[in-house]
Amino acid sequence: MSEPLLSIENVRLEFNTEQGTVHALRGVDLSVGKNEVVGLVGESGCGKTVLGLAVLGLNPMPPARLLDGSQILFQGRNLAELTPHELALVRGTGISMIFQEPATSLNPVFTIGDQISESIRLRIQRQRNEDKSTPSSSEIDEQVYEALRLVRIADPERIARRYPHELSGGMKQRAMIAMAMAAKPSLLIADEPTTALDVTIQAQILRLMRDLMNEVKTSILFITHDLGVIAEIADRVAVMYAGHIVEEAPVGQLFAEPLHPYTQGLLASLPRLSDLDREIKQLPGSVPDAINPPSGCSFHPRCEFAREECRTESPKLKELKVGHKVACYLY
């Protein structure tokens, strides 16, 4: 594989709360290649959102802190070591992010056009080394409309003048995507971008993102709890459980031949229209507490194959087949 665009190595992150230290990320390795959609899937509290935010340094620190040895390599730099100001310069034009709730993620007091133009100005500002001319505001407006057209908004002039509360949920999410893409980032982190949307709107947004991938060549780290969405959009999938990546594989392989007992359990627990007669299987127990995670493999209390070593030692991620890694003592 060629040099990855983003390479996350041994990222560990904790934050302190009243109840104790939350071990949110416990040594995560993950990479995103150029023009690739990597799906990051896991249940609530597994650390997937924290990981997305950690890449951009958006977890409030304190209380959150990255532990020593955490590396987030992007364009030859370790983002974990940058100052807050240097990190701000990477955001937007280097890596951008969109969020789950389009309703609260757009600033209510500025128009959609205002908020998109901020991204455009930022990009122009940072490119100015090559080009000394400052664009006029009508040129910026034109680029705002262009950004809105990119996300299939038919009447950009009208929408640009609207405030977020005047748009529907689907339109807001389109505007969010337009805003993120306007800065032309090399990587887009999408944190549950379709979860708050209805299924027909979700289909529209997923298709839009897939089209955008082909048109503007952006890589996407797509974070979701929904395996169905992952199956629709990702090239490669990483499954997260209790602050660890437990399995990583090309999307076809993961769904056809899941290796980790957690992935298997997760897939078996979903009711499917294609197979309604099948009784869904349930994983016993509940998601572990991030303050007092289980010893050894975090999944062992819910795992039917748990052995002695699973209780004491944490398995490492091993590559079993080309591109298919799993962290489990069964293999």
Add this chain to the structure above:
Amino acid sequence: MSSQTLLSIKNLVKHYRVGTVSFLGRRFGHKQKMVHSLDGVSFNVARDETLGVVGESGCGKTTLARTMLLLTPPTSGSITFEDKEITKLPKQELRKLRSRMQIVFQDPVSSLDPRMRVRDIVAEPLVGVGEKDRAQIREKVRAMLERVGLSQDALNRFPHQFSGGQRQRIGIARALVCEPQFLVLDEPTSALDASIQAQVLNLLRRLERDLRLSSVFISHNINVVCYMSDRIAVMYAGEIVEMGPTREILGKSSHPYTTTLFASVPKVDPSHRRADTEIIGEQPSPVNPPSGCRFHPRCPFVMEKCKSVRPEQTVVNSNHWAACHLLTK
């Protein structure tokens, strides 16, 4: 009506006002906006049957749940429970009836009073029917908790000490403690993770079978509704557009909305990525629903007639019907 029918709803309508136009405002002729949350919904629920109701947010499915149980009075229409019309019942009699028809709510956090212990929460419907015998209450609560898979030490704890899945079990125990015949499940697993959802779904299936419950299962999650239900009703903008046995609708949907809705569901299978049957636009505002067929602004097969004439229910196959002009063409 056959004796197989437990609950029957006819032409249920629920409109309500939005915005707070003050008393003075009303006097000065401010127009009150009306939300058309339910517009003429009819169906029967047979004994031992699970009817699924599916639809996107704002289609009126939660209003249906609340109106069906008369937690909010309907604007018009009738509800018959065990051959008895219940919309006009006096308050006292309605209260007595409540123990027979119960509900499980979506949000396991806000549906449990944070200041009450689990044993008091679960005992609530027993208090409602006027059960005074404390030992009897304690015994029933204990048995029901065991039935939903919670241990006895849950009795004295408070809701916030439980995980989402456990809280939903508490909610289920509360709904079932006075042995109702009929249960409304309003998005009971929507707030839960996949692995926990499976636990709750299987629990519900087992309880429905063991207790011979009739139920209405409401959700926006099509996979879940289809898994749980014998029959399903598809709602759009306050109306049921299609209704029939689950498998039949899955195999041969007759309303264009049903077709696109089911096609939009991700398949959990990367080798069968969704064909590009994309539905345009979004659900209309319930304040100002479109004329004629409410789906016409988004329908790929729209005809002139659809814009003005409201389509009638058309039988497709024994107990499968849809409301679409395409079927009567």
Add this chain to the structure above:
Amino acid sequence: MGLLKFCLKRIISIIPVLIGVTLLTFLISRVVVPNPARAWAGLKASQATVQAIAIRYHLHDPLYLQYYYYLRDLLSGDWGTSPVNSQPVLDNLTAFFPATLELAIVAIIIAAALGIPLGVYAAVHQDKGIDHAARLFSLGTYCAPPFLMALLMQLIFSYWFRILPSGGRFSPLYPLPHKITGLLILDSILSGNLQALGIALIHISLPALSLALLTFGLITRLTRSSMLEVLRQDYVRTARAKGLVERVVIFKHALRNGLTSIVTVMALLFAFMLSGAIVIEYIFNWPGIGRYAVQSILSLDLPAVMGTTLVFTLIIISVNLLADIAYAVLDPRIRLD
């Protein structure tokens, strides 16, 4: 809905409030008072005067008629006559109003100029040393009784260091600036009278500083808490995610939203400030309606007290109205319904 329509609707909506307010002041001055005629005539008035007052204010009529006359008198500018100085109350109030307005404006400028930045700073550095210091200091000034603030100022700057006058609005030894607005500072500037400006500034400094310090605590607290709320919002995270530097995130995206919620409590702030002004004006012998109120209370002058009550309340109602309109300008969501 347009902004204009919103404003109109909002202005119409204060009519019932005004009716309620006048009804309440009416009840206080005609019903709660044990002997209204005596109270309005003054304690030393003769029986004949009391009778005359009873007739003038229609005190023998049924209450609803009395209220009608009360309203009619208010609207026609007859707010009663002070039995103490025998002058119409409304004349006194208009004469004293500019001084209070000037004091309030200067104080709020000082308080906002110090309090808003400190509040923002404390919120951004939550739970650090500076935040604790700011919280404690603002709580301290918020909890200080206004007379403590004023007396300490007077004691330190007038009696111990003897650098600032202990009271009054202007020196009697110099001519007043040409009256244009009635606000001495503004009038001095407008007429280019630097000497008068200096004198006015020296006199206003202590009362304004006392009042500003009192208000400062509240402004800092309000700013801090609303900024903390805003900084938690998703759109602030979005602003960071799209690459804006922290300065822009805080001063453009966060503060704009934070200010809207500060605007909504403007009336509260003004009510707090006016209460402080009543005591501070009295201690610094500042010739405003606050001092007039205290003097009227001390001489048990009911018409004057009711007059000041109405003026203060009208100020609060107008501030509330302006704040709502400002809020609608700042936050597009509010115009919706």
Add this chain to the structure above:
Amino acid sequence: MSLFDKTELRLTGVYLLRNKLSLAGGAIVAAYLALTVVVTLTGKFLLPYDPYVQNFAQTLLPPNSAHFFGTDDLGRDIFSRVIAGAPIEAQIAFVVVLISLAFGGSLGAFAGYLGGMAEELLMRITDVFLSFPALVLAMAVAIAIGPGLTNSMMALLVVWWPWYARIARGEALAIKNSQYMEAAHAAGLRDVQIVVRHVLPNILMPLLVYATLDISNVILTGSILSFIGLGAQPPQPEWGRMVFDGQDYLSGAWWMSVLPALAIFVVVLAFSLFGDGLRDAFDPKLRRR
């Protein structure tokens, strides 16, 4: 059913203990309340001097070892007067807050739960009351019914209850719209049972926390009322009035006015710190994040 959950209480306690400032506030509040009780029970028995006896040989003495706070223009010991005045502030604060809580709180809860015209009427009435600056309305009422300690409390009550009505109504509304209320209806409970089991316990907690915080506001406003001559009348040793009496002597005998004013400040600050901490401790949102 219980108002307080043990683990919840423990967490709250832990939080309060860690919050040193509000702990200090709490300590002062406790000391002040203890002083109030002692003085009320023993009268002037334990005081170093009789707070009412004038001594023209010893007027305007600065603070010294015999008179900690000095003496006033009539030769009375200011320290004894400040101590003797302590119960007055507490009395004002508790009477006003508790009656407002009971009256305004139940009115608001009732209106919020019932909704409709009752709620609308109550809101419009409180709108009117809340349009007045608190101190100004209290002044107007107090002057109308005449100066004095009881009358000033009445005046404060007129001003204070609408706030509690508003808060209780807001809480009742939130509870009314909650799903557990819906569940209670679905369980077939009677309205009375619902109010007793769900509404009251859930309204009471936030109201009590607000009331603790509010005590300092009442003391502050009460002291201003008495400063401008509407509260307790001389020779009663009321703190605000002592400040007023002393302010003419500020240049020569600052202790006469500044020390009683400081006493007010300390008590108000202590209640505020304590109330702040209590609010934070009881608000899980502030505590857990």
